[in-house]
Amino acid sequence: MKSNKQSQIEVLCIGTELLLGNIVNGNARWLAEELARLGIPHFRQTVVGDNRGRLTEVVLEASKRCRVLICTGGLGPTPDDLTTETLAAAFDAPLEERSEVLADIKAKLDVRGRPMAANNCKQALLPAGATVLSNPLGTAPGMIWSPLPNFSLLTFPGVPAEMQAMWEQTAVPWLQKQGLTSGIFRSKLLRFWGIAESSLAEQVAPFLEQQNPTVAPYAGRGEVKLRVTAWADDAAAADALIAPVEQQLRQIGGNYFFGADSDSLASVVIAALRQRGETLAVAESCTSGGVGAALGAVPGASDVFIGGVIAYANQIKEQLLGVPTQTLISDGAVSEAVAIAMAEGVRRCTGADWSIAVTGIAGPGGGSEAKPVGLVYFAVSGPEKSLVFKRQYGASRGREWIRGLSVGDALDQLRLALT
Amino acid sequence: MKSNKQSQIEVLCIGTELLLGNIVNGNARWLAEELARLGIPHFRQTVVGDNRGRLTEVVLEASKRCRVLICTGGLGPTPDDLTTETLAAAFDAPLEERSEVLADIKAKLDVRGRPMAANNCKQALLPAGATVLSNPLGTAPGMIWSPLPNFSLLTFPGVPAEMQAMWEQTAVPWLQKQGLTSGIFRSKLLRFWGIAESSLAEQVAPFLEQQNPTVAPYAGRGEVKLRVTAWADDAAAADALIAPVEQQLRQIGGNYFFGADSDSLASVVIAALRQRGETLAVAESCTSGGVGAALGAVPGASDVFIGGVIAYANQIKEQLLGVPTQTLISDGAVSEAVAIAMAEGVRRCTGADWSIAVTGIAGPGGGSEAKPVGLVYFAVSGPEKSLVFKRQYGASRGREWIRGLSVGDALDQLRLALT
Numbered sequence: 001m002k003s004n005k006q007s008q009i010e011v012l013c014i015g016t017e018l019l020l021g022n023i024v025n026g027n028a029r030w031l032a033e034e035l036a037r038l039g040i041p042h043f044r045q046t047v048v049g050d051n052r053g054r055l056t057e058v059v060l061e062a063s064k065r066c067r068v069l070i071c072t073g074g075l076g077p078t079p080d081d082l083t084t085e086t087l088a089a090a091f092d093a094p095l096e097e098r099s100e101v102l103a104d105i106k107a108k109l110d111v112r113g114r115p116m117a118a119n120n121c122k123q124a125l126l127p128a129g130a131t132v133l134s135n136p137l138g139t140a141p142g143m144i145w146s147p148l149p150n151f152s153l154l155t156f157p158g159v160p161a162e163m164q165a166m167w168e169q170t171a172v173p174w175l176q177k178q179g180l181t182s183g184i185f186r187s188k189l190l191r192f193w194g195i196a197e198s199s200l201a202e203q204v205a206p207f208l209e210q211q212n213p214t215v216a217p218y219a220g221r222g223e224v225k226l227r228v229t230a231w232a233d234d235a236a237a238a239d240a241l242i243a244p245v246e247q248q249l250r251q252i253g254g255n256y257f258f259g260a261d262s263d264s265l266a267s268v269v270i271a272a273l274r275q276r277g278e279t280l281a282v283a284e285s286c287t288s289g290g291v292g293a294a295l296g297a298v299p300g301a302s303d304v305f306i307g308g309v310i311a312y313a314n315q316i317k318e319q320l321l322g323v324p325t326q327t328l329i330s331d332g333a334v335s336e337a338v339a340i341a342m343a344e345g346v347r348r349c350t351g352a353d354w355s356i357a358v359t360g361i362a363g364p365g366g367g368s369e370a371k372p373v374g375l376v377y378f379a380v381s382g383p384e385k386s387l388v389f390k391r392q393y394g395a396s397r398g399r400e401w402i403r404g405l406s407v408g409d410a411l412d413q414l415r416l417a418l419t
Numbered sequence: 420m421k422s423n424k425q426s427q428i429e430v431l432c433i434g435t436e437l438l439l440g441n442i443v444n445g446n447a448r449w450l451a452e453e454l455a456r457l458g459i460p461h462f463r464q465t466v467v468g469d470n471r472g473r474l475t476e477v478v479l480e481a482s483k484r485c486r487v488l489i490c491t492g493g494l495g496p497t498p499d500d501l502t503t504e505t506l507a508a509a510f511d512a513p514l515e516e517r518s519e520v521l522a523d524i525k526a527k528l529d530v531r532g533r534p535m536a537a538n539n540c541k542q543a544l545l546p547a548g549a550t551v552l553s554n555p556l557g558t559a560p561g562m563i564w565s566p567l568p569n570f571s572l573l574t575f576p577g578v579p580a581e582m583q584a585m586w587e588q589t590a591v592p593w594l595q596k597q598g599l600t601s602g603i604f605r606s607k608l609l610r611f612w613g614i615a616e617s618s619l620a621e622q623v624a625p626f627l628e629q630q631n632p633t634v635a636p637y638a639g640r641g642e643v644k645l646r647v648t649a650w651a652d653d654a655a656a657a658d659a660l661i662a663p664v665e666q667q668l669r670q671i672g673g674n675y676f677f678g679a680d681s682d683s684l685a686s687v688v689i690a691a692l693r694q695r696g697e698t699l700a701v702a703e704s705c706t707s708g709g710v711g712a713a714l715g716a717v718p719g720a721s722d723v724f725i726g727g728v729i730a731y732a733n734q735i736k737e738q739l740l741g742v743p744t745q746t747l748i749s750d751g752a753v754s755e756a757v758a759i760a761m762a763e764g765v766r767r768c769t770g771a772d773w774s775i776a777v778t779g780i781a782g783p784g785g786g787s788e789a790k791p792v793g794l795v796y797f798a799v800s801g802p803e804k805s806l807v808f809k810r811q812y813g814a815s816r817g818r819e820w821i822r823g824l825s826v827g828d829a830l831d832q833l834r835l836a837l838t
Contacts, residue, residue, distance in 0.1 A: 017637065019461060020606075021452030022646065025444050028466070033440030042438060043473050047447070047464035054462050061480075077617035078636050079627050111813045112615075119617045137816050139617075159638070161816070216441060282708070282729065288715025289701070289708025292729040296707025299783055299818055306732035309739070310701065310711040313725035316769055320728070320739065350735055364718055399718055 008180055009035060009042040010066045012058060014073035014083050015158055016049035026160060027072045034167060037185045038175065039231060050080045056090045063151045068180065070171075073158035075140035077119035083155060084143070088127035091147035095125040101132055105139045133170050138162045144174060152178075186238035187213075187229040188260055190249055193412045195256040197224045203252050213241050215249070221401065222408040224256075258415060265411035266294040266301075272418045273304045273354065278383075280414075281352035282308035283321055283342040285333065285359040286376060290407040308346050308355070321345030334359050334371050336379075336388045343379035343386055354418075355381045356410045362402045363395050376406045380417045387417060427599055428454060428461040429485045431477060433492035433502050434577055435468035446491045446579060453586065457600045458650060469499045475509045482570045487599065489590075492577035494559035496538035502574060503562070507546035510566035514544040520551055524558045552589050557581045563593060571597075605657035606632075606648040609668055610682060612831045614675040616643045622671050632660050634668070640820065641827040643675075677834060684830035685713040685720075691837045692723045692773065697802075699833075700771035701727035702740055702761040704752065704778040705795060709826040727765050727774070740764030753778050753790050755798075755807045762798035762805055773837075774800045775829045779810075781818045795825045799836045806836060 360376025493502030779795025
């Protein structure tokens, strides 16, 4: 199935909200990463609004350039969702109601106790000859359709979770069957905490220049990642290229390295405690449940993480955690002494083997010269001792940044205490 | 300066890193927001890599469609930055060294104690006839260039801060002088909870068809939004167009409407309690701190939200919240009786006026036929009574989806109890 088209694949994101700047185009990025991973180069991305005329124009142009056009957006039930009907009209194909899709939509709405709206029926209409790309999460199905001999359209909803599930379950196998993937790309994500992206990049500089595997740094909120990507004929050969580089990068990263791929600080901490057969509780002031939520996000966390206290107000710190009133008065709620008292108090009242406590000033109000916004105290308490430490994040990046970094640093200090 | 071109402006982002998915296209979003704010509709965005042939093709196509093409990326000093030379070649224009640009680059490097590299000299080359768009922050200048009678190119570096500074200082005045800006757009976001996007869209169907203001629905995880956007000569006139439509949409939305613009369920609940002078605590099992984290995300929450208990394990439900052992045995942890006992228990131990409790099965494990994954019980307890309700979210969308919806539904039920 060779073609003289210059390009195999293009990406088209459909949605007026993208042209108004209401949302960032995360789908284009996600698809781009996936295509790179699969070894399918793509040379162009286009964004167009929910508009029949302009969408038609863009799709007809693309049909002359590429073999496969991946479309996202405009599959919902509302009148401004017009992707399917516009594509059908662009290639003069009639729409057909698919009874199996209609039944699936009805079943999904039933589970949620929602009535079938007239709008939803529209989602069961697909062009004659198209194959349903079923949506395991939502009501909007996509399709795989070849309206021209050497041109296929794949459509996905704009909702990222739905698009991603459909991509993995149905689109990837289809692309492989078409022979569009050549060799395979495998990648490993190495995760670091507590080091700046620029420092890590400097330390691994020679790796950033090499070709197979490539190494690319990414920075998030507190976390730094290195993605090692190798291309080879098969998975085993690609993994063999990755392994020695991974080993060296982990060694350079030292204690900053905490996990790979889908690991999180929370999952690593829970795995370490599970191995020891020990339990964990939290006592949170400025993060107000964020550490607990991160721990609870890990499937199966409940055999290790037993709960804790959100001690936002001082009265809770005193009543539930037994922080001495005198300490709150003399040292203030944001202090080393209170962090330790919170950590030890929550172990006492829950019976957990280990605990994490966080108390700080997330802002924008509540700061002073002595205790500015961004100052956070942490304590980790275990069977043998309690440790305390502080961070000064500064005020400039705001409340959510401070709270997010605090959750990560709290988990990271427990990780270091456990290893 | 009228034109029969279908479009005034398009956006072109140049960078192989975008096609590899290494970064999200934040520049496209920022420019889209700015164009909307200035009242300049744009109908297409394109992304292409740092490649001479493909960039030339895209630019020549765009020159036939639009009056102004805004380009970002590829202005740096390294060999893969080839935007300026490619654009010059595309329209057969010679490159000229601009001595004032060269002097500016040298001065900026001097300040940083860096030598002038041969690479940097390249940045002083611009096509004959182009106007320098000076860069107040970095070494890469942009340009405003009209290679054809009714077609202008504006180039910006890909570094967001540099692009944004140049846009505001030089590009916006130029666009205004060209008569491209006309009036302004204003928009208002109305937020709803507890209703499906398709149902709300059906109820407000006539509004989705109208032109000024336009009304467009968006769905997130549980939340549905309607964006009302008006265009007018000035802000006051635009707001006057929005006001009556907003009023009608809020009326149709009824109790499902909970706030506008930057409101969240948490901020609305906190504002309502602040007005009453009452306090709130949480008792969380399956959300494990998520409700507390959402409340604590609201700046100034601490005068209303005092804290609570993360009762992930049954022993915490008993020891800290006083849930009777017998109820846990007879009804199970995921039950109406336990939800109420948790809500009342946390009010008792914290002294809060109001409380929210959540207990459910987030999965993937832990479900049974009688109590499947996705079953969640909630209780809201206040000075006068306690209310309990349940949701069955189903298992298909996974643990994080169930936990996220549970946080929203918990806050929403308190909101309804308060209003």
